[in-house]
Amino acid sequence: MDSMSNLTINDRKLVVGIDFGTTFSGAAWAETRRSDHQSIVEIWPADIGTHEGMSSPKVPTELRYTPQGIEWGFQIPPLADRNQWFKLGLSDGQRASGQRESSEVLTTDYLRMLCEHLLYTLDQQLGASILRTIPIEFCLTVPAIWSEVAKQKTLDACQKAGLKSSSEILLVSEPEAAAIYALQGLDPHGLSIGESFVLCDAGGGTVDLISYTITSLKPILKVREAAPGSGGLCGSTFLNRRFGEFLVEKLGQERGWDDEILAEAMERFDTVIKRQFSTSTSNVGYTIPVPGIDNNERLGVRRGRFNIKAEEVKGIFDPIVDKIIKLVNDQIRATSRPIRAVLLVGGFGQNNYLKERLRTSLSSAVQILQPPNAWTAVLRGAVMMGLARSDPRLTSVSLESRAARKHYGATLSVSFVAGKHDDSKKFWCPIDAAYRVLAMRWFIKKGELVEEGKPVEIDFVHRVSTPAAHMGNFAIDIWCDEISDVAxxxxxxxxxxxxxxxxxxxxxxxxxIGSFPIERGADGNNYYKVPGTIEATFYSASTKYVLVCKGQRCDSVTAEYV
Known part of the structure; x- marks a missing residue:
């Protein structure tokens, strides 16, 4: 970072990271002239019409519509109904219980409120005059396991919410951002080239895993992905759901049971039990307030309190924790090399029971580490990635290549080759007087290393009959396959x-048009041969596709995600 001294006033930019999470969200920023100093929004509004009142590194991802306006985050009263966990709907298209608006609408409204508060905070800390003149570049985090459609929905919601970035909003993978932050915090004297680490980002909704191998230590730390990343929907939100189902099954038919009791019990689980439970406390039961429910010794209800046995809490935790342990073990096996440590980050990554279960489930040679600021690691890493995008001299950890999680390719018409192509798929082409077939041409295959920002090309030829006043239109479908081992x-x-x-x-x-080569088809007609190229450029959490024709990028290419 010595290169900071070479930055001029014209290089000055503000890089803002936004971590839109399932249960909690956050925002942070840094200036390119002081890239080693990050600021996190830690003061949040407690009431409508205010910008202050609560102190926390993150704010609940919750929204409530009232006659007085939108309440969000800490503004929502403790026992009031609210929209929550709506981020998951961007991926699966489903609505949570009681959710009236679509997840896209809720996300847009929530991000609008968060961004308004962010701009207020920046105004207070930097001054209005600076905000009017300094370019602001936004980085938005998304789960690595999300589909391209879900990522696009998040980006669309961001833009509708009013995020105005001086350059294209940078989508970054949540585990990759967390890894960038966690790896730069490791003691460089204790690292060696060739060592590998697994990063487990356990959040509210998703658990993302990614593994890295160190390729260089100087002048900056350089790493490459050791295996394709993985993940699943097994974050702490699913613990809450299991606990809620457990309570309803136990007490839902009791006289006096209502939604207020459930809401108060859920808050107790979320703020106390979930954080305290560990293997060392596995013999200790917990009590939940259930005011209004009659004493029932069989159920464990006495004087308005419900006693939950330790084995019952363990039964709520274990199915979710077991899924995470399997994901970690699968990622370790996929790297095919010794793993020095598993780095646990994210809100759920701070959980003691998860850490202890991983410790007993993995080899004693694998360390289980919870880096400092694990809850905000994704957010801080997003700012670091944004700074590196803004000025490569500010790169602190360099990711040399990623391992493709899917096969990516295009379907093109090619000459039929017996033994290679499926005979049932061939068709007769009168232009060539030969059989052709629709087959896959691959940009990248699953597991192959992909370099950041380096286009991968597929060449093709588009034929247009002569004479032609114009070339017209054509379309090419991009296809992906994340299941097949072999493309x-x-x-x-x-x-x-x-x-x-x-x-x-x-x-x-x-x-x-007249400069294109002409060939005579077997059908007796002449055709222009229009050469073209499809360029695919892979980034942290997005892919850019460009059609190139006659050496020029087609300005009118549109991408339609399906």
Whole structure:
């Protein structure tokens, strides 16, 4: 970071990271001229019409509509109904119980409130005059396991919420951001080239895993992905759901049971039991307030309090923790190399029971570490990645390559080759007087290393009959497959259409049309051969596709996610 001294006033930018989480969200920023100093929003509004009142590194991802306006985060009264966990709906399309608005609408409204408060905070700390003149670049975190559709929905909601970035909003993978922050905090004197680590980002909704191998220590730490990342929907939110189901099954039919009792019990579980439970306290029971329910010795209710046995709490935790342990073990096996440590980050990553279970389940040679600021590691790492994007001189941890999680490719018409292609899929082409077939051409195959920002190309030829006043339009479908181990030759049930690229070639002039080579088809007609290239450029949490024709990028290409 010595290069900071070389930055001029014209290089000054403000990089803002937003971690939109399932249960909690946060925002942080840093200036390019002081990239080693990050500021996190820690003061949040406690009431409508205010900007202060609560102190926390994060704010609840909760929303409530009232006649007086929108309440969000800490503004919502403790026992009031609210919209929560709506982030998950961006991925699965489902609505939580009692949720009237779509997850897209809730996300947009929530991000609007968060961004308004963020801008107020920046105004208070930096001053209005600076905010009017300094470019602001936004980085938004998304789960690595999310589909491209879910990521696009998040980005759309961000833009509708009013986020105005001086450059394109940078989508970053949550575990990758957490890893960048956690790895730069490790003692460099204790690291060696070739050592590998697994990063487990256990949050409210998703658990993402990613593994890295150190390739260089100087002048900065350099790493590459050791295996394709993995993950699942097994965050702490699912503990809350299991606890709620447990309570309803136990007490839902008792006289006096109502939604207020459930809400108060859920708050007790979320703020006390979930944080305190560990293997060392596994013989200790817990009490939950259930005012209004009659004494019932059989159920464990006495004087308005419900006693939960330790084995019952363990039964709530274990199915979720077991899934995480399996994910970690699978990721370790996928790296095919010794793992020095598992780095636990995220809100659920701070849980003692999860840490202790991992410790007893993995080899004693693998350390289980909870880095400092684990709850805000994703947020802090997002700012670091934004700074590196803004000025490569500010890179503190360099990710040399990623391991592809899916096969990515395009379906193109190619000459049929017996033994290679499926005979049932061939069709007769009168232009070539030969059989052709629709087959896959792959940009990248699952497990292969992908370099950041380096385009991968697929060449093709588009044929247009002569004479032609213009080239017209054409479309190419991009396809992905995250299930098949070996990239298939043809589309199959394991994959799905990802995006359609549409190109309008009508802007190509008549003189340019005349420069294309002409070939005579077996059908007796002449055809222009229009050469083209599809470029796929892979980033942390997004992929950019570009159609190139006659050496020029087609400005009118649109991406339609399906």
């Amino acid at each position: 298939p030759v043809h589309k199959n049930s394991n994959g799905r259409d990802l995006v359609t690229l549409r190109a309008d070639l009508s802007h190509i002039s008549i003189s340019d």
